[in-house]
Amino acid sequence: MTERPADQAPVQTRPDTSDDTARIPLAERLQRRIGAATDDRRSNGQAANGSGRILPPPPPEQVAAREAEQARQAEQARQAEQARQAEEARRAAAQREAEQARQAEQARQASAPVPTAPPAVPVPAPDATAAGPATVTTRRTSKAARAPRRARLRLSRIDPWSVMKISFLLSIAFGIVTVVSVFMIWSVLNAAGVWTSINNTVSDTVSSGTTASTFNIEDYLGLSRVLGFTMLVAVIDVVLMTAIATLGAFLYNMASSLLGGVEVTLSEDQG
Missing domain, CATH: 1.20.5 (Single alpha-helices involved in coiled-coils or other helix-helix interfaces)
Structure with missing residues (x-):
């Protein structure tokens, strides 16, 4: 064993902590180690959850x-x-x-000269032989220009609601016209004495020497009865015509969905 020189600094001995470490419980030592590892991971940029557990690295997938x-x-x-x-x-x-394009149009309009009336120049009489082809060409061009345009359209669907409204209005108008016509016809026949002639004819035919006939055609064809019957027929016509027209619109739409509808060709008026 060598002796230490006198001028050498005394060697610092490590404190003996074996007794202190032995006195620390195992759970507390584990908690300290986990805390130290967590602090190291946080310092290196790795996150940990709130409960102190260290999250494993995610899988490569x-x-x-x-x-x-x-x-x-x-x-x-x-x-x-x-x-x-x-x-x-x-x-x-x-x-x-x-x-x-707008600027070019404005420039063209600005640079376009103002049209002036040309001087009157006497036109010589056209030669019949020289102007023949030109006249024929001009006539053909004018005929081609006046040819009306045509458009071929297809009626693919009819709105049943509009058909019902139009048919209802037209049937009411038809009923009013029928009532007025019957009233005018009955008035004309009455003014012409038709009813009186019929009554006289029936009386002469039916009556005998002792009994006289009391037949009166106005009891059967009076104005009130004729107009009442006509109004009843007009109301029935309104209902039937409206229903038939609406049903016809539905049937046409069904047929049009299968066959394509009615084709109509329209052309312009030449006038």
């Missing part, structure tokens, strides 16, 4: 899927931005072209 999702979202955002920029460029180009 999850990391790859997350990175792929982030890349896909970035690609979608980039494509959307490119589409928006292309749309803005297209709109700007369209506006620029419209502005250029």
Whole structure:
């Protein structure tokens, strides 16, 4: 055993903590180690949950899927931005072209000379032999210009509600016309003495020497009875005509859905 020199600094001995460590419970020592590891991970940028448990690193598949999702979202955002920029460029180009066309039109109108009446020049008499083909061509051109345009259309559907309204109104008008017509016809026949002639004829035929006939046709064909019967027929016609027209519209729509409807050709008026 060598002796230590006198000028050498005394060696510091490590304090004996075996007794203190032995006195610390095992759970508290584990908690200290976990806390120290948590502090190290937090200092290195790794997060831990609120309960003090250390989260294991995610599996490589999850990391790859997350990175792929982030890349896909970035690609979608980039494509959307490119589409928006292309749309803005297209709109700007369209506006620029419209502005250029408007400016060109304004410049053309500004530079166009003001039309003046040409001097009167005597026109020589046309030669019949020279003007023959030109006259025929002019006539053909004018006929082609006056040819009416035609459009071929197809009636594919009829609205039943509009048909019902129109048919109801027309049937009411038809009923009114019928009542007025019957009243006028009865009045004309009465003024002409038709009813009196019929009564006289029946009386002469039926009556004998001792008995006289009391037949009167107005008891059967009186004005009130004729007009009442006519009004009843007119009301029935209103109901029947409206129902038949509406049902016809439904049937036409069904047939049109199967066969295509009625084709109509329209042309312009030549006048």
